[in-house]
Amino acid sequence: MNPEATIILIGILVSWTCGLLGVFLVVRRMSMLGDAISHAVLPGIVLSYLFMGERNSILLMAGAALSGVLVTVLIETLTRKARMQEQASVGISFTLFFAIGIILVSLYSGNVDIDADCVLYGEIAMTPFDKWSWMQRDMGSRHLAVLTGVLMVLGAAIFMGYKGLMVTSFNAEFALASGVAAAAWHYVLMSGVALVTVVSFEAVGAILVVGFLAIPPATAWIWTKRLPNMILLTLLFGALSAVSGFYVARLLDSSISASMTVVALLIFLFSLLLQKVKQKRVLDPGRQRSPHQVFYKR
Amino acid sequence: MSTFLEFFSLTDPNIRAVVLSCMLLGGTASVVGVFGFLRKKSLVGEAVAHSMLPGIGMAFLISGTREPAILVLGAVVSGWLSIVLMDWISRQKPMKPDLSMAITLTGFFGLGVMLLTHIQRGQYGDHSGLDHYIFGNAAAMTQTDAVTFGGLALFVLIVQLMALKEFTLVSFNRDFAVANGLPTRALDILLNSLNILAIAAGIKAVGLVLMASLLLIPAAASRFWSKRMKQMVVLSAFFGALSGVLGCFISFLSKGMPTGPVIVVVLVTTTAVGILFAPVRGMYARHRRSRSRANRMLAENLAKVLYQKGEKAGNFELYVELGALRQSLNISRKTLLRSVRLAMARGWLIPKMGEVRLTVNGAKVGHKVNRLHRLWEIYMARKAGTPLKYVHQTAEVIEHLLTPEIADEMRRELGLCESFDPKSEIHQRSA
Numbered sequence: 232m233n234p235e236a237t238i239i240l241i242g243i244l245v246s247w248t249c250g251l252l253g254v255f256l257v258v259r260r261m262s263m264l265g266d267a268i269s270h271a272v273l274p275g276i277v278l279s280y281l282f283m284g285e286r287n288s289i290l291l292m293a294g295a296a297l298s299g300v301l302v303t304v305l306i307e308t309l310t311r312k313a314r315m316q317e318q319a320s321v322g323i324s325f326t327l328f329f330a331i332g333i334i335l336v337s338l339y340s341g342n343v344d345i346d347a348d349c350v351l352y353g354e355i356a357m358t359p360f361d362k363w364s365w366m367q368r369d370m371g372s373r374h375l376a377v378l379t380g381v382l383m384v385l386g387a388a389i390f391m392g393y394k395g396l397m398v399t400s401f402n403a404e405f406a407l408a409s410g411v412a413a414a415a416w417h418y419v420l421m422s423g424v425a426l427v428t429v430v431s432f433e434a435v436g437a438i439l440v441v442g443f444l445a446i447p448p449a450t451a452w453i454w455t456k457r458l459p460n461m462i463l464l465t466l467l468f469g470a471l472s473a474v475s476g477f478y479v480a481r482l483l484d485s486s487i488s489a490s491m492t493v494v495a496l497l498i499f500l501f502s503l504l505l506q507k508v509k510q511k512r513v514l515d516p517g518r519q520r521s522p523h524q525v526f527y528k529r
Numbered sequence: 530m531s532t533f534l535e536f537f538s539l540t541d542p543n544i545r546a547v548v549l550s551c552m553l554l555g556g557t558a559s560v561v562g563v564f565g566f567l568r569k570k571s572l573v574g575e576a577v578a579h580s581m582l583p584g585i586g587m588a589f590l591i592s593g594t595r596e597p598a599i600l601v602l603g604a605v606v607s608g609w610l611s612i613v614l615m616d617w618i619s620r621q622k623p624m625k626p627d628l629s630m631a632i633t634l635t636g637f638f639g640l641g642v643m644l645l646t647h648i649q650r651g652q653y654g655d656h657s658g659l660d661h662y663i664f665g666n667a668a669a670m671t672q673t674d675a676v677t678f679g680g681l682a683l684f685v686l687i688v689q690l691m692a693l694k695e696f697t698l699v700s701f702n703r704d705f706a707v708a709n710g711l712p713t714r715a716l717d718i719l720l721n722s723l724n725i726l727a728i729a730a731g732i733k734a735v736g737l738v739l740m741a742s743l744l745l746i747p748a749a750a751s752r753f754w755s756k757r758m759k760q761m762v763v764l765s766a767f768f769g770a771l772s773g774v775l776g777c778f779i780s781f782l783s784k785g786m787p788t789g790p791v792i793v794v795v796l797v798t799t800t801a802v803g804i805l806f807a808p809v810r811g812m813y814a815r816h817r818r819s820r821s822r823a824n825r826m827l828a829e830n831l832a833k834v835l836y837q838k839g840e841k842a843g844n845f846e847l848y849v850e851l852g853a854l855r856q857s858l859n860i861s862r863k864t865l866l867r868s869v870r871l872a873m874a875r876g877w878l879i880p881k882m883g884e885v886r887l888t889v890n891g892a893k894v895g896h897k898v899n900r901l902h903r904l905w906e907i908y909m910a911r912k913a914g915t916p917l918k919y920v921h922q923t924a925e926v927i928e929h930l931l932t933p934e935i936a937d938e939m940r941r942e943l944g945l946c947e948s949f950d951p952k953s954e955i956h957q958r959s960a
Contacts, residue, residue, distance in 0.1 A: 262631035263572055313804045313812055318571040319749045326742040327797045330790035333664060337786050438642065442635035449632055452623045486646035492639030499632060503621055510622075 237372050239477050242491055244378040245431045246469030249443035251385055252423050254465050257448040259400050265444040267325035268421055269428040269437045271302035273332025281339060292429050299425025302328050374434050381430050397458060435488040442492035450499045453506050468498055547670045548777050550679030554730045555743060555773025557682040559765040560689055561727040562744030564700055574741035576634040578728045580611030581737050582641025585662050595658060597677040601729050608725040611637050664787035665736025667780040674733055682730040685723050696720055697758055739789035743769055750800035753807040772796045826929045828872040829898050834858055835887045836895025845892045848884040901936055902928040903951035908939045
């Protein structure tokens with residue numbers, strides 16, 4: 232496969248894995264928690280690098296998922312036990328984790344081949360050249376393979392757990408009353424976010440992960456309120472921003488992953504404006520005022 | 530040690546300028562942050578700080594210089610734009626504040642990264658040092674930087690402190706502020722501007738990724754020590770300034786270490802001390818309070834049951850077997866032993882070979898608890914119309930909490946005389 236197609240495909244896969252989770256984060260009003268977790272996996276990633284000295288092992292993912300879950304536990308503890316405001320405990324917890332991660336990166340920058348900037352915005356342009364082989368045969372880009380695998384696992388998990396996720400997202404009391412383990416779903420979702428961050432951060436960095444977690448689902452939410460439609464639209468918008476982001480980046484000669492985020496934001500703003508125009512037309516057809524309305528206006 | 534002395538003796542004019550500037554901007558950000566924290570908008574600063582990146586890139590592209598004043602101007606402009614956009618998005622139909630925050634943050638930051646990579650790859654002259662604005666590097670600050678950022682911080686601090694009373698009013702009692710003829714809208718805009726300027730002052734030393742934590746963490750920490758606005762402001766300014774200086778120091782010690790993360794770790798450490806050991810709101814203090822309350826309840830329950838048994842037998846100094854006590858209290862063996870220990874420490878019990886009896890003081894406590902329990906039951910049954918079946922459950926808890934004043938009030942409302950001492954009729958009937 233040629234490098235360009237690989238990059239675009241990786242962009243689409245990242246947008247899909249993030250979007251699938253993002254839909255649930257958005258309807259649960261937990262978008263900033265997604266932001267927090269995708270920052271907080273950093274120390275887990277760096278420590279796993281240091282100890283394993285190898286990329287993308289299962290242990291690396293486990294380490295990152297563990298630090299993602301740890302930060303949610305810390306947030307819960309601060310809110311419940313220390314009675315701190317929720318926003319404040321989110322802010323403190325993830326900046327602490329992120330800061331520790333950055334310190335580790337700069338302490339061991341000799342041993343670890345990630346740097347602080349790469350953590351934030353990745354380098355998707357390098358992904359096609361990072362290949363893997365199986366039985367002496369070239370199998371193409373390693374990221375592509377990993378992302379495909381994760382997308383499939385995630386898709387299957389969401390398909391099977393759809394009911395539980397939906398019930399706990401939209402009607403927490405009902406879920407509690409009918410014995411659905413809401414807390415368990417919460418942690419499933421959070422570890423999912425951590426996992427997605429790990430597999431995508433090398434390619435696209437934490438910021439694009441957060442962007443794809445929030446922006447395409449939010450755009451889909453403007454157009455529909457039904458969850459299945461929302462998921463489909465999220466996938467559509469995600470793919471759209473990945474593809475056009477790539478070409479925008481080439482046009483302007485700048486970071487590909489950042490361009491994808493910006494395009495996603497533009498699509499979002501465009502949708503919002505379009506929706507606003509539509510609403511106005513419904514409320515005020517033709518924008519004609521009857522004579523006495525004009526009279527009262529004066 | 531020599532580095533320590535070199536740093537803290539402040540003989541090098543460059544170090545002196547940078548340290549002073551870090552101290553100022555740390556303190557200022559923390560003072561401004563108190564408002565955001567108390568209005569429960571702590572994460573807004575996070576979004577605004579990230580959103581300053583495109584402004585920096587744009588300012589560089591337009592002006593072609595790395596003059597800190599110009600870059601800060603760009604940062605402030607794009608910070609303001611992000612606030613306006615965030616506010617607009619969150620007012621649209623299905624959107625929510627946290628979602629609009631996440632969207633604005635990533636969108637603006639993405640734009641900033643686009644601009645920076647574009648600058649790095651194109652022919653735009655000397656652009657080195659622009660990436661210091663992301664994670665911050667106090668050691669790389671020049672004297673001009675220090676003066677610019679420190680001056681900005683000082684300006685913000687002065688304005689903030691001058692209008693502290695007005696800001697407090699607008700933030701926490703808007704109606705009163707309007708009634709007093711304060712220009713609330715103008716004050717809102719001013720407060721937002723100060724927030725943005727305070728963040729902008731720190732982007733070189735702390736970096737925009739972690740600058741927001743300087744607004745949030747000291748404020749959150751000071752909340753554990755005080756609930757008064759003025760004390761919180763002073764405390765959080767102290768925390769912020771301290772962490773600014775320490776972060777600066779560590780950044781000087783090892784050149785590769787970015788300042789922002791170090792400051793965050795220092796801040797969180799000081800906060801953790803407050804969370805754990807602050808006198809009233811700290812976790813340890815709260816734990817001790819709830820433990821002592823639980824202990825008193827255990828001992829009182831024991832005295833109550835012994836008193837009831839004594840009441841039945843007509844002898845309050847009756848020896849009761851521990852097994853029988855356990856049965857009536859319905860608690861585990863361990864809890865029973867603990868209760869006995871606690872009651873003995875209070876001088877309410879006398880033990881004898883697997884049996885216990887009340888002392889005079891213990892009988893008094895048992896009498897008091899029982900009286901409150903029954904009084905509450907009567908009150909609930911007569912005044913609140915609670916079915917007899919349920920009066921006992923609430924009484925089990927309230928008997929430990931009722932003060933003599935409330936009990937007296939209840940008795941008077943029930944029309945009972947002062948010496949009224951309810952026996953266990955209702956209790957027995959409902960059981």
